[in-house]
Amino acid sequence: MNTRVSTLLLLAAAAFSSCQKDDDKTTDVTALKKDILVNVSTNVITASYTDMNNKATALANAVTALESTTNDANLSAARQAWKDMRVVWEQTEAWLYGPVSSEDIDPRIDTWPVDFNALDAQLAGSAQFTAAYIDALPEDLKGFHPIEYLLWGKDGSKTAAAFTAREKSYLQALTDNLVALSKQVDDAWKTGYSTTFATAGQTGNSTYTSLQSAYLEMVAGMADICEEVANGKMKDPFDAQDTNQEESPFAKNSITDFTNNIQGILKMYQGDYNQSGVGLEDLVRNYNLSLDSDLKAAHAAAIAALNAITVPFGQAITSQQSQVQTAMAKINALHVVLQNQLQPFVQQYAK
Amino acid sequence: MKRIPLLYRIFALVATGLVLAPFACTKPDADYHSASEEWLSGGQQTVYDEGSNAYSHVFPVLAENLERVHEVGDAQFGATFVSPPAVLNAGRGPIFNNVSCAACHISDGRGKVPGAGDSSISTLFRISMAGVNAVGGPMPVPGFGDQIQNRANYNTVKEADVLVHYEEKTFSFGDGSSYSLRFPSYQVTNAYTALPADILLSARVATPVFGLGLIAGISEADVLARADENDADGDGISGRPNWVWDVQKKSSTLGRFGWKANQPSLLQQIAAAYNGDMGVTSSIFPVENCVGQPQDDHRADDPELSDSLLYANEFYVRTLAVPARRNLDDPQVQAGKALFNSSGCVKCHIPDQRTAADMAFPAISNQLIHPYTDLLLHDMGPELADGRPDFKATGSEWRTAPLWGIGLTQKVNGHSNFLHDGRARSLLEAVLWHGGEAASAKEKVRAMSAAERASLVKFLESL
Numbered sequence: 001m002n003t004r005v006s007t008l009l010l011l012a013a014a015a016f017s018s019c020q021k022d023d024d025k026t027t028d029v030t031a032l033k034k035d036i037l038v039n040v041s042t043n044v045i046t047a048s049y050t051d052m053n054n055k056a057t058a059l060a061n062a063v064t065a066l067e068s069t070t071n072d073a074n075l076s077a078a079r080q081a082w083k084d085m086r087v088v089w090e091q092t093e094a095w096l097y098g099p100v101s102s103e104d105i106d107p108r109i110d111t112w113p114v115d116f117n118a119l120d121a122q123l124a125g126s127a128q129f130t131a132a133y134i135d136a137l138p139e140d141l142k143g144f145h146p147i148e149y150l151l152w153g154k155d156g157s158k159t160a161a162a163f164t165a166r167e168k169s170y171l172q173a174l175t176d177n178l179v180a181l182s183k184q185v186d187d188a189w190k191t192g193y194s195t196t197f198a199t200a201g202q203t204g205n206s207t208y209t210s211l212q213s214a215y216l217e218m219v220a221g222m223a224d225i226c227e228e229v230a231n232g233k234m235k236d237p238f239d240a241q242d243t244n245q246e247e248s249p250f251a252k253n254s255i256t257d258f259t260n261n262i263q264g265i266l267k268m269y270q271g272d273y274n275q276s277g278v279g280l281e282d283l284v285r286n287y288n289l290s291l292d293s294d295l296k297a298a299h300a301a302a303i304a305a306l307n308a309i310t311v312p313f314g315q316a317i318t319s320q321q322s323q324v325q326t327a328m329a330k331i332n333a334l335h336v337v338l339q340n341q342l343q344p345f346v347q348q349y350a351k
Numbered sequence: 352m353k354r355i356p357l358l359y360r361i362f363a364l365v366a367t368g369l370v371l372a373p374f375a376c377t378k379p380d381a382d383y384h385s386a387s388e389e390w391l392s393g394g395q396q397t398v399y400d401e402g403s404n405a406y407s408h409v410f411p412v413l414a415e416n417l418e419r420v421h422e423v424g425d426a427q428f429g430a431t432f433v434s435p436p437a438v439l440n441a442g443r444g445p446i447f448n449n450v451s452c453a454a455c456h457i458s459d460g461r462g463k464v465p466g467a468g469d470s471s472i473s474t475l476f477r478i479s480m481a482g483v484n485a486v487g488g489p490m491p492v493p494g495f496g497d498q499i500q501n502r503a504n505y506n507t508v509k510e511a512d513v514l515v516h517y518e519e520k521t522f523s524f525g526d527g528s529s530y531s532l533r534f535p536s537y538q539v540t541n542a543y544t545a546l547p548a549d550i551l552l553s554a555r556v557a558t559p560v561f562g563l564g565l566i567a568g569i570s571e572a573d574v575l576a577r578a579d580e581n582d583a584d585g586d587g588i589s590g591r592p593n594w595v596w597d598v599q600k601k602s603s604t605l606g607r608f609g610w611k612a613n614q615p616s617l618l619q620q621i622a623a624a625y626n627g628d629m630g631v632t633s634s635i636f637p638v639e640n641c642v643g644q645p646q647d648d649h650r651a652d653d654p655e656l657s658d659s660l661l662y663a664n665e666f667y668v669r670t671l672a673v674p675a676r677r678n679l680d681d682p683q684v685q686a687g688k689a690l691f692n693s694s695g696c697v698k699c700h701i702p703d704q705r706t707a708a709d710m711a712f713p714a715i716s717n718q719l720i721h722p723y724t725d726l727l728l729h730d731m732g733p734e735l736a737d738g739r740p741d742f743k744a745t746g747s748e749w750r751t752a753p754l755w756g757i758g759l760t761q762k763v764n765g766h767s768n769f770l771h772d773g774r775a776r777s778l779l780e781a782v783l784w785h786g787g788e789a790a791s792a793k794e795k796v797r798a799m800s801a802a803e804r805a806s807l808v809k810f811l812e813s814l
Binding site: 096097098099101102103104107111112113114115116117118121122125138139140206207208209213216217220221224231232236242244245 | 400401402403404422425426431433434435436437438439440443450451453454457458463502504505506677678761762763764765766812
């Protein structure tokens, strides 16, 4: 949540860059700018939440299968379904605005840490895990991480034989809750917010009062996730040398999480989620090819730096410190491109 | 983020309004351009973001090392606390309202109110008995304290739930068209033990937390200079300061924060929220909120929060910047501003304040800011009254709420519920709820034409 708008950079960059001529336009830019918003809201953001809801359903089904036939194959399938949903969710963190934040979905899906005392007590207790019961639980007893803990166990080596009936029923209720929450955000986009975003700046739109405000929202979302990964998710455990602060420790999935966070940025930029479409890239390439290549190079460098970490993040903060530091630096460098180049660009051209 | 020093220096010049033209061959974006400094709501600590994160930016002018403190505080503000013992963020409860600061102050903005028949979400309920406690504050309710904690750790019983009901009433504008306001009423249910029948109960929505360092930076003398307890100037408005107990200084101190200005400092406000809302003890409030009640876990782990994290959190809140005004040059906005002034709203929602010189913390020193508040208590009439005194604030007095950034509530928080209990469903409804000292201003708004009302709202949305 900590983001900085560098006011002057923005003003000064707009002031300098606006001296450039822009007489080499080859496309109908006015139409393009609207098309980008339509594509992004429909085929990127809404599509991603639909995808997430589908993956949540797949996870719930896998858990149902595990519950009825508790063997290692079904456990492994459920773990894979968790990871598959996690891919989508982490990518959508590059667009954490709108209903997912204002309807408070994020903390109910993805809160760390887990309240282990309460979780153990729940498992030892006798309450029925109804939908209403799960709904009323604190954030730290539901969502991805309690599910992760139940599927993998504290050291990641849990076997199907170790599952109790109560664990399975809690798992089922938690995954059903994920289905409901992901449906809520998907529905909110499908039934209104998608139009709100796509019609930014049009008469009667009181949320996005200018076209530019939607573009700035996109750029801020991309920049914010860089900041969050480099200076929060990675830096906090690294600086503290404390594995307890790592986000997906049981599945040892943290670096995959970070990578998908950063991949979400490129999907947003290119307007390509599950299908190809127009995105910011198309507007940028119309005016400023060097910005386009700077951004893609910085993005590729960040991904490469994350890929260079070869052990789980909880180990890497002690055994691969230079790789971790490089990755944080490369993600910060991408953040600088987004904040100091793409944002001024949008300020100037997305009107 | 990384800085480019030259541009950074240019920023300082722009922020102080000295230079822009030599560097620019076009004007900055139309939304933000204005000849006046009025768009710099937070002085040099103004940010240009009208998006979902508009309330969540660090001061743009802040030393890099302090920026890191802000980041540490940011993590702390968002940290989910869990029941003890735990290796990370232990100490929540035994009873609480929410699990983190950010869970109520969503995106550093305004909390949501429960819908009809819902239990509260990011709203809490203060309670007390008639009378005052040893330091002049509200008298706690035996067995409950001064607030209802509606959640509890596992195997602990929550204090109670509070359900909200609304009754619609219809009124008329001067032009004959009608409007409707919803009157809330509250029902305490599931109380773990009998509540005295005569408790005083008041709903409080989580307030936005940006710009509070600048509010703290306004000198006490400036606040007191606007007070007019006996309405000596005969304008029907009698702003009164609240004097509240400062637990560190152990003395009565000017209250600034909260719906009734019942907290003297950000640090005390934050420590009180940790204690009351999350059940997390600190050096400022080292005693659990349920001591003496059956929920007490008798753990010898207080204070549960380290001073370094408490202070980092305070620094985070203190250094949250204020979003810039938008669309200042829009004629409708300008017309709305004229109506805001001529109706008398401006008498309490003071636009211009200047922070005191502060050599120890130049970031907030001597800034012309536009919070639209006098930080004083005003009688808002019987319909808004909660009947629950809080230090010097009577049951019908409220602190003038700052209006800066209020136009971005819908974008950031996805709703447009205003006032202490969120009863107003729009900015206009919030205006129409004003009574008491604001009755004449409200009456002028009620008498406006539809076009004038639209302009007034447009102005408020530009804040």
